[in-house]
Amino acid sequence: MLIPSALLMHSNVTIPNGQQRASIVQYAPAELFRYVDNGFATDKYLSDNNPKLFAQKNKERVDLPEKRMNYFLTIEQLLEYPTAD
Numbered sequence: 001m002l003i004p005s006a007l008l009m010h011s012n013v014t015i016p017n018g019q020q021r022a023s024i025v026q027y028a029p030a031e032l033f034r035y036v037d038n039g040f041a042t043d044k045y046l047s048d049n050n051p052k053l054f055a056q057k058n059k060e061r062v063d064l065p066e067k068r069m070n071y072f073l074t075i076e077q078l079l080e081y082p083t084a085d
Contacts, residue, residue: 006030007065033068037061 015021031042038046038057047054 007069037064
């Protein structure tokens, strides 16, 4: 399961003695995505050197969480993928 933690509330629950839980956690800081969105420039660099473009990028970021959710496949899309025989 992929959980974009900035978009969904999530937590872990206690498991009974004798049971095990395993998970893989990957983390990507938001600054990394902003760096790419800024044309490979930091927010500070962009705001200092091109305030007009920086303001435009900030306006565009309002819709980014919803756009990023479209990067993930739905259950229906996953079920359409062919399986290896």
